[in-house]
Amino acid sequence: MTNLTVVxxxxxxxxxxxxxxxxxxxxxxxxEVLLFDCGEGTQRQIMQTSLSFMKISKIFITHFHGDHFLxxxxxxxxxxxxxxxxxxxxxxxxxxxxLVSRLVSLGYFGLTYDIxxxxxxxxxxxxxxxxxxxxxxxxHTVPALAYVFExxxxxxxxxxxxxxxxxxxxxxxxxxxxxxxxxxxxGRIIRPEDVLGPPxxxxxxxxxxxxxxxxxxxxxxxxxxxxxxxxxxxxxLSDTAHEFGHSTAKEAAIIAKKAKARMLALFHISPRxxxxxxxxxxxxxxxxxxxxxxxxxMELDIRYQN
Amino acid sequence: MTNLTVVxxxxxxxxxxxxxxxxxxxxxxxxEVLLFDCGEGTQRQIMQTSLSFMKISKIFITHFHGDHFLxxxxxxxxxxxxxxxxxxxxxxxxxxxxLVSRLVSLGYFGLTYDIxxxxxxxxxxxxxxxxxxxxxxxxHTVPALAYVFExxxxxxxxxxxxxxxxxxxxxxxxxxxxxxxxxxxxGRIIRPEDVLGPPxxxxxxxxxxxxxxxxxxxxxxxxxxxxxxxxxxxxxLSDTAHEFGHSTAKEAAIIAKKAKARMLALFHISPRxxxxxxxxxxxxxxxxxxxxxxxxxMELDIRYQN
Numbered sequence: 207m208t209n210l211t212v213v214x215x216x217x218x219x220x221x222x223x224x225x226x227x228x229x230x231x232x233x234x235x236x237x238e239v240l241l242f243d244c245g246e247g248t249q250r251q252i253m254q255t256s257l258s259f260m261k262i263s264k265i266f267i268t269h270f271h272g273d274h275f276l277x278x279x280x281x282x283x284x285x286x287x288x289x290x291x292x293x294x295x296x297x298x299x300x301x302x303x304x305l306v307s308r309l310v311s312l313g314y315f316g317l318t319y320d321i322x323x324x325x326x327x328x329x330x331x332x333x334x335x336x337x338x339x340x341x342x343x344x345x346h347t348v349p350a351l352a353y354v355f356e357x358x359x360x361x362x363x364x365x366x367x368x369x370x371x372x373x374x375x376x377x378x379x380x381x382x383x384x385x386x387x388x389x390x391x392x393g394r395i396i397r398p399e400d401v402l403g404p405p406x407x408x409x410x411x412x413x414x415x416x417x418x419x420x421x422x423x424x425x426x427x428x429x430x431x432x433x434x435x436x437x438x439x440x441x442x443l444s445d446t447a448h449e450f451g452h453s454t455a456k457e458a459a460i461i462a463k464k465a466k467a468r469m470l471a472l473f474h475i476s477p478r479x480x481x482x483x484x485x486x487x488x489x490x491x492x493x494x495x496x497x498x499x500x501x502x503x504m505e506l507d508i509r510y511q512n
Numbered sequence: 513m514t515n516l517t518v519v520x521x522x523x524x525x526x527x528x529x530x531x532x533x534x535x536x537x538x539x540x541x542x543x544e545v546l547l548f549d550c551g552e553g554t555q556r557q558i559m560q561t562s563l564s565f566m567k568i569s570k571i572f573i574t575h576f577h578g579d580h581f582l583x584x585x586x587x588x589x590x591x592x593x594x595x596x597x598x599x600x601x602x603x604x605x606x607x608x609x610x611l612v613s614r615l616v617s618l619g620y621f622g623l624t625y626d627i628x629x630x631x632x633x634x635x636x637x638x639x640x641x642x643x644x645x646x647x648x649x650x651x652h653t654v655p656a657l658a659y660v661f662e663x664x665x666x667x668x669x670x671x672x673x674x675x676x677x678x679x680x681x682x683x684x685x686x687x688x689x690x691x692x693x694x695x696x697x698x699g700r701i702i703r704p705e706d707v708l709g710p711p712x713x714x715x716x717x718x719x720x721x722x723x724x725x726x727x728x729x730x731x732x733x734x735x736x737x738x739x740x741x742x743x744x745x746x747x748x749l750s751d752t753a754h755e756f757g758h759s760t761a762k763e764a765a766i767i768a769k770k771a772k773a774r775m776l777a778l779f780h781i782s783p784r785x786x787x788x789x790x791x792x793x794x795x796x797x798x799x800x801x802x803x804x805x806x807x808x809x810m811e812l813d814i815r816y817q818n
Binding site: 287 | 526527528529530533534552553555556559560575576577578579581582583585586589590593594611614615618619620621653654
């Protein structure tokens with residue numbers, strides 16, 4: 207089993223507060239680190255967690271408001287100052303190539319590695335060896351995306367009794383079947399599918415970025431292990447939330463409920479709740495039970511449901 | 513008397529550590545805040561001190577290495593999000609106009625106030641109502657500046673006995689003379705210079721930026737109340753310091769001693785001393801007694817010496 211950990215690096219929005227830095231989420235999957243958004247100060251937030259900023263392989267930017275990307279140039283430069291050699295992949299909406307080329311040309315600075323900036327759009331599916339990233343349109347004041355991290359399907363459960371009934375002796379042959387290899391017992395071939403249950407779905411994490419509530423995000427979040435959703439304001443300020451292209455905590459909870467998500471993290475908390483964010487959790491919990499307000503440096507292990 | 517406070521906002525260099533953010537120094541003079549350098553994360557550092565980021569009137573950038581200016585775009589944007597209307601002045605080496613115009617054109621964002629970017633060079637003296645800023649060349653790997661903050665001369669000491677001898681009655685007329693106004697006593701004009709001693713020099717703070725030790729900085733720091741000097745490395749790494757255009761703690765102390773400065777702050781501390789910076793203070797103190805290693809969030813009131 208590959209360890210999957212979500213690390214909240216910055217959980218505020220617009221401008222930082224002493225309590226919350228600007229949006230950034232690390233997903234540690236095995237030895238790889240994926241970064242979603244990169245507000246100013248993210249490199250230093252990373253240094254205060256179990257993550258290594260040198261292990262970041264891919265960065266996904268939701269949109270081009272400064273609070274979501276102004277940590278990129280410093281992070282890119284620190285990677286170079288620490289002699290990074292492996293390439294870095296940065297994904298984002300239309301314009302990401304131009305933005306990245308502007309960011310790396312600020313001031314005196316030399317890259318020690320390649321950066322590949324990749325424009326992605328609604329409906330794109332980026333396939334990697336052990337996971338895929340689905341790209342969704344978000345509904346914000348400027349072009350914006352949401353991202354879905356989906357671990358690939360795992361092999362089905364090993365049926366120990368079935369294996370014994372087929373004459374497989376306990377021991378190393380069990381492991382071979384579990385790893386998907388065929389074996390031979392008394393001249394007979396036994397295939398993994400003879401003793402493994404149906405493939406089990408992988409773990410799923412959804413990050414909405416900045417967005418009004420969207421049915422399409424609810425659909426894409428179906429049975430997600432964790433939905434990290436825009437929850438900038440409480441419902442008494444729903445007009446303001448609407449005006450600035452954000453969701454209320456209650457609206458985030460309704461999306462989580464529709465999606466039958468396993469857990470909801472309220473994210474992109476307005477500076478106005480710096481001292482007291484309980485109101486957000488309270489109104490969300492009336493709609494969806496398994497909810498928490500994300501706080502900087504929270505680390506969450508995502509385990510298999512099946 | 514105008515209060516003068518130095519606030520160390522970020523005291524590290526190159527990349528941040530959990531202990532130190534990137535270079536930034538606030539000088540609070542009365543109700544005005546001057547900012548010297550602005551590493552990534554400076555706006556959030558400010559929020560954790562007695563300073564208000566909205567009160568910053570002028571920003572002085574020493575050079576265009578990312579650790580000294582990448583906090584500008586976020587700070588500029590947060591000022592706009594908080595409806596700043598008064599203009600902001602940014603000073604720096606040749607290229608500052610171009611840099612600022614690039615920084616404000618990153619991503620979606622609208623300014624609510626004017627930014628005036630001003631190129632300054634060695635020898636320039638910027639005159640303001642209550643202080644002046646002298647600009648000096650620093651000696652770094654790229655074009656770099658040092659800045660001297662000099663409070664204007666104050667009126668001389670009020671000679672109470674002389675005033676009484678001249679027939680001035682104790683009371684409000686004393687205050688008028690102290691404020692520089694002429695008064696009339698029994699038909700005779702008494703001028704402030706009759707009862708005030710010679711003008712007293714204002715307070716002086718020098719910030720070297722990133723630099724090799726320079727005689728010219730020592731001269732400009734003569735009798736400074738505070739010299740904030742590059743002290744990236746200890747003397748066992750003086751070759752590295754030289755190679756990268758920095759000073760050792762000992763070299764900083766020699767400059768302070770030559771200048772007969774009142775106090776030396778070791779600044780721009782390399783990440784390698786994150787856990788233990790005592791070595792720097794120790795080697796500097798062998799040369800210059802009144803020295804300390806600057807740490808993030810230190811606030812220092814600068815009082816009159818005379």
